[in-house]
Amino acid sequence: MLTPEQILSDLIKVNTVNPPGNETAAALYLKGLFDAAGIPNEIVEPEKGRGSFIARLGSGPKKLLYLSHTDVVPAGDDWDYDPFSGDIRDGFVLGRGARDCKSLVAAEAYAMLKLAAEGVSFNGTLIFGATADEERAGFHGVRQILEQCPEKLQADFVINEGGEEPVEINGRLLYFIQVGEKGTAWNRLTARGKSCHGSIPTLGANAVSKMAKVIGAISDYRPEIRLIPEVRALLEEIGLLTGFTSPLQENNVDLLLETVEEKSFAEALRSMSRMTLSPNMVNGGSMTNVVPDFCQADIDIRILPGQNKEFIYNEISRLVGPDVEIEIPNYYPSTISTSQCEFYKLIENATFEVAGRNISCLPMLSPWATDSRFLRDAGIPSYGIGLMAKEFDPQGRTTVHGRNENIDVASLRLKADFLVTLARNYLT
Numbered sequence: 294m295l296t297p298e299q300i301l302s303d304l305i306k307v308n309t310v311n312p313p314g315n316e317t318a319a320a321l322y323l324k325g326l327f328d329a330a331g332i333p334n335e336i337v338e339p340e341k342g343r344g345s346f347i348a349r350l351g352s353g354p355k356k357l358l359y360l361s362h363t364d365v366v367p368a369g370d371d372w373d374y375d376p377f378s379g380d381i382r383d384g385f386v387l388g389r390g391a392r393d394c395k396s397l398v399a400a401e402a403y404a405m406l407k408l409a410a411e412g413v414s415f416n417g418t419l420i421f422g423a424t425a426d427e428e429r430a431g432f433h434g435v436r437q438i439l440e441q442c443p444e445k446l447q448a449d450f451v452i453n454e455g456g457e458e459p460v461e462i463n464g465r466l467l468y469f470i471q472v473g474e475k476g477t478a479w480n481r482l483t484a485r486g487k488s489c490h491g492s493i494p495t496l497g498a499n500a501v502s503k504m505a506k507v508i509g510a511i512s513d514y515r516p517e518i519r520l521i522p523e524v525r526a527l528l529e530e531i532g533l534l535t536g537f538t539s540p541l542q543e544n545n546v547d548l549l550l551e552t553v554e555e556k557s558f559a560e561a562l563r564s565m566s567r568m569t570l571s572p573n574m575v576n577g578g579s580m581t582n583v584v585p586d587f588c589q590a591d592i593d594i595r596i597l598p599g600q601n602k603e604f605i606y607n608e609i610s611r612l613v614g615p616d617v618e619i620e621i622p623n624y625y626p627s628t629i630s631t632s633q634c635e636f637y638k639l640i641e642n643a644t645f646e647v648a649g650r651n652i653s654c655l656p657m658l659s660p661w662a663t664d665s666r667f668l669r670d671a672g673i674p675s676y677g678i679g680l681m682a683k684e685f686d687p688q689g690r691t692t693v694h695g696r697n698e699n700i701d702v703a704s705l706r707l708k709a710d711f712l713v714t715l716a717r718n719y720l721t
Contacts, residue, residue: 294406422435
């Protein structure tokens, strides 16, 4: 039987950069493994080359879905090794997708293959879905499956990517369970003016200058801090570990964050506590000697539970004024699954079993998006994990969507052990 690192190495060698995706090639690789093990499986391919792999083990009333995705983002340049080599070197697996998200694909595949090889008797069904197109909103993957054949992904609860990787604070290692994620409300703003010759600009009305003031107002905007119960619990635990003695209130969240030494983690916490706005694209003007009559800006806005499209429109209108047009071309509300339930406790206990009792396990709201949002909207509780071995290198998280992506073998095996443990605990 292949090890998790061997499966991951093989998957990295299959180039599934999206676009175009080519996820069927990864699905065929998985099919070969599962056919050899005698595990029922299928490839769902709504469009040629965009296949998702689904396998099922066991039968009975309970259903647990292990979800992951096989597509990856482009590799870019300046890597120190071939991004599609899949080399296993010095205790690491190297290449695009090593962390996002082929490591989870490999760990889930290994867990199911191991359970099948051991002949574990289930009182339920373990479902494995390695799907297409997560990196570009799931239209050819989870979303299409839920629209056309939702029964294939129907489960009591789901394990997926999405959890923040562990963080150590004052000697205590924190593991995280993603219970929800912020929504997207991308805005497209359009400013209009009057063109004229650039040598006499006062004869016109400069749309770029108008937009510059708008972007300044957006950059200066300070969103209201809102703490959902799970984020409040997370921040209170961090406050205890950092020695923050004041009772947590919305007006002292930023003071608490100043006590967190790991700044990238502190900024992730900041994003969990408020709406974020980032003006990321601006386009205006046609020639240097022509005063522009048009300027467009795209704003990446991420919203909290309870903040809907109407809320966003009202806030942005107040910032930009009546002369700027507002569109919301990409909107998806925040989604959340409760932490006060059996499923969360099962995940928490399985984490303790594989990572040890001298850790903390905490809920989190992720600032980013995953396919879990579609499953939550379909009524299926979904939880994201970010398990890593205690000795993992925290700097490795910067390789996700970056250069020199990698994962250590110990962390990969820990993910696999967690998945085996959780399936045993729930389905036997």
